[in-house]
Amino acid sequence: xxxxxxxxxxxxxxxxxxxxxxxxxxxxxxxxxxxxxxxxxxxxxxxxxxxxxxxxxxxxxxxxxxxxxxxxxxxxxxxxxxxxxxxxxxxxxxxxxxxxxxxxxxxxxxxxxxxxxxxxxxxxxxxxxxxxxxxxxx
Numbered sequence: 001x002x003x004x005x006x007x008x009x010x011x012x013x014x015x016x017x018x019x020x021x022x023x024x025x026x027x028x029x030x031x032x033x034x035x036x037x038x039x040x041x042x043x044x045x046x047x048x049x050x051x052x053x054x055x056x057x058x059x060x061x062x063x064x065x066x067x068x069x070x071x072x073x074x075x076x077x078x079x080x081x082x083x084x085x086x087x088x089x090x091x092x093x094x095x096x097x098x099x100x101x102x103x104x105x106x107x108x109x110x111x112x113x114x115x116x117x118x119x120x121x122x123x124x125x126x127x128x129x130x131x132x133x134x135x136x137x138x
Contacts, residue, residue: 056076
């Protein structure tokens with residue numbers, strides 16, 4: 001009793017062509033998306049801002065003209081992050097300065113070399129290397 005192999009159908013030219021065209025068009029779509037990624041990001045950001053601003057604009061447009069409402073909302077969108085930055089940046093800088101100032105004390109307490117100690121060590125190493133190089137020359 002012999003086993004007969006199952007005949008396999010070969011893909012037709014039409015199927016092969018469809019797969020090739022699909023792969024090529026997909027690759028072209030990816031290249032196109034890569035090329036327009038920055039403008040597309042700006043468009044998405046603009047759409048997000050427009051959607052986020054529509055509620056406050058609609059509310060304000062009941063009390064003031066729509067142009068004034070739009071200007072007020074967009075001015076708030078620009079000024080609120082600036083205000084937050086002006087409030088947060090000075091304390092962060094002050095704490096960073098305190099941290100750097102206190103690192104010398106902490107470094108002495110836990111034997112962490114400070115910048116001055118590192119500079120001295122580098123100078124000593126370079127002097128040692130120069131002395132060794134001058135002794136090696138006849």
